[in-house]
Amino acid sequence: MESPLILFFKVLFVTVTLELQAYGSLGCFEEERIGLLKIKDAFNHPNGSALSSWGGEGMDCCMWENVKCDGTTKRIVQIFLNRTKLFELVKNEGDWYLDSSLFLPFQQLQNLSLEGNFLKGFQGELRSSKLEYLDLSSNWLTEIPSLSAVKSLKFLNLEMNRFTNLSDHFRELTTLNNLEMLSLAYNDISGNIPMSIGALTTLKFLSFRNNELSGTLQEGR
Ligand SMILES: *[C@@H]1O[C@H](CO)[C@@H](O)[C@H](O)[C@H]1NC(C)=O
Ligand SMILES: *[C@@H]1O[C@H](CO)[C@@H](O)[C@H](O)[C@H]1NC(C)=O
Ligand SMILES: *[C@@H]1O[C@H](CO)[C@@H](O)[C@H](O)[C@H]1NC(C)=O
């Protein structure tokens, strides 16, 4: 009935459509793509221009810069946001707090760097069940963030912030029973090294370099 030419175009149309759908399903997860755009807004509030390659035509956020997806699941496993916030924005807007819930869409996130962002603190508690590597160094944090919900954490860098004591949330860090590396070097912490540090039996590297701490490290408490 149908001419071979029309049939040919019909088959071609169906093939192209199917391939486009397949390509779409190879891209990143929609909630993660939207999540990244929200992070971009937070870093650029109110008029910055960082992460300019995020968004636009590229729907597959696995291809965006500073982001890495797992090759099989296409879930985002790494986000590098180091040195992304412009100093000018912080200077104009005042103390900058990052909303922890921005990271909730990333269920498989393993590595996160927020190094060098003039960050004063977090709003809310970071809840990221797969996070292993967290770099918060070179910020303006005055209080150790609450990380007791991030039980998977192995590597935590808190160097070069503005901590003056090890109270409150430091105790929570000692309940992270996968922690292998912890650095609080180059802060302004004074007082005694807390006994609770002995509870971190998985620890392989610990640095309190360049602080005003005294006392000794005790094992197995
Ligand atoms: C952003 O806004 C601030 C304060 O209103 C202004 O000083 C600055 O020039 C603006 N920057 C840009 C890139 O528009
Ligand atoms: C962020 O950190 C990664 C890994 O250490 C590095 O490759 C990249 O160049 C850094 N980006 C900036 C802007 O510093
Ligand atoms: C996370 O970072 C560590 C250290 O840089 C690296 O060895 C590991 O492959 C990264 N993990 C992922 C999922 O990219």
Ligand SMILES: *[C@@H]1O[C@H](CO)[C@@H](O)[C@H](O)[C@H]1NC(C)=O
């Ligand atoms: C610890 O430092 C924080 C932030 O500067 C401060 O608010 C808090 O009062 C200090 N706690 C103690 C016990 O000194």
